[in-house]
Amino acid sequence: MKKRTGKWWAMGLLSSALVMSVFTGVGAASNDSNSEFSELGTARVLIQSDSDVRTGYFAEPLDVRHDFGEEGFSLDVNSDQLNQLKSDPNVKITVLKKLKIAEYIEEDRASEPEFSPAAVIPWGIKAIYKNQSLSATTGGTDVRVAVLDTGVYTQHPDLTANAEQCNDFTQASPVVTGACNDAHGHGTHVAGTVLANGGNGAGIYGVAPDSKLWAYKVLDDSGSGYEDDIAYAIRYAADQSAQLGVKTIISMSLGSSSKSTLMESAITYANQNGVLVVAAAGNSGPTVNSIGYPGALVNTVAVAALENVQQNGTYRVADFSSRGKSGQAGDYVIQERDVEVSAPGRAIQSTWNNGGYNSISGTSMATPHISGLAAKIWASNPSWSSQDVRVELQKRATGNDIKGGSNAAVGDDIASGFGFPTVQSGDQ
DSSP: BTTTTOOOSOOOOOOOOOOOOOEEEEEBBBBOOOOOOTSOOOOEEEESSSSOSSSSSSSSEEEEEEEEEOEEEEEEEEEHHHHHTTTTEEEEEEEEOOEEEEOOOOOOOOOBBBOSOSSSSSSHHHHTTTTTOOOOOOTTTTTEEEESOOOOOOOTTTTTOOOEEEEEEESSOEEEETOOSSSSHHHHHHHHHHHOOOOTSSSBSSSSSEEEEEEEEOTTTEEEHHHHHHHHHHHHHHHHHHHHHHHEEEEEEEEEEEHHHHHHHHHHHHTTTTTTEEOOSSSTTTSSTOOOTTTTSTSSSEEEEEEEETTEEEEEEETTTTOOOTTTTOOOOOOTTOOOOOOSSSSSSEEEETSSSSEBBBBHHHHHHHHHHHHHHHHHHHOHHHHHHHHHHHHHHSOOOOOBBBTOOSSSTTBBBBBOOOOTOOOO
């Protein structure tokens, strides 16, 4: 498992096989897609070349989507252009695939959005606060949480006061500011678990309702998005954090079965700029060694999902929640493909994109619980670094061991990681 003092990795690990998986489970996670071309007949590629293929290479100049410096640049090409680039020995080209949301679709439990919450304080919020009679939540002042997802319905009564940035990274322009429409609902749900503030008194509460929301749309309306758009948004959030001098947490309820060098490098950049990155472990459990990326990277906090069932005196890890790598349990040292912590992730009610509420499941839902808790911890300890906050999450998780569920055991395990970190007295 990962070490307490943080994660690190070697740079420049450009892979020739960046095939992104579907993290949306229907009984289990779907297989990776092998299709290179979108419905528009274009493929998204990353190019590394000593020569400039953007102008003069084809009859018409190519529009670069994102320039990643020495790592290359991304753009969309048609099949003829792709074949021509592949035939040039001086051009290194990687076809970029998509990541998807980490929601688990319950086969036997259909959920429809409701216009009133079943409870002002959902079970997961009560669990992380360790207070079954909780009536409201607090905390997260002066901390920003960048939710990289399908967008957010920022006019939701429980979110609108907290929305500070609303940006779209899925359009032709590298970033469209002031736009983050969520036609899916997933991103709005995630944002609510982090920081919903109860709205007009009839709404729902998240973990840290005093934190500010940066709603970054990196996934399209079907819940999928290209790795270069996500990597660019991570860097954008890190730059915004540095320029504004604010404490920032990036929360990503999305993933893939394969590692992306672009995202790995972007997360390293975010860490170097003092940003904490939290990501879903994935929904391919209870299979061992099934943690998805970017959660599997050593510079992210990978979050597993718990359900509202008691087993062996603790909450139980959901079967769908991805498990870590066998042989890496028990040492309280984080390595690649390890679960770090766990949090509520099954049957979680939160805000929805119609202004109402919905209950869904997945490590997508567990992740924002930890992002919100990190915001509370950081607000309570403003002099701390992002690494200090991470160590505190690990410490609290170790003190609240999870022993329920497949592969869960006493201490550090491949199902729940260090355990379930919770709110403590003194948290603001």
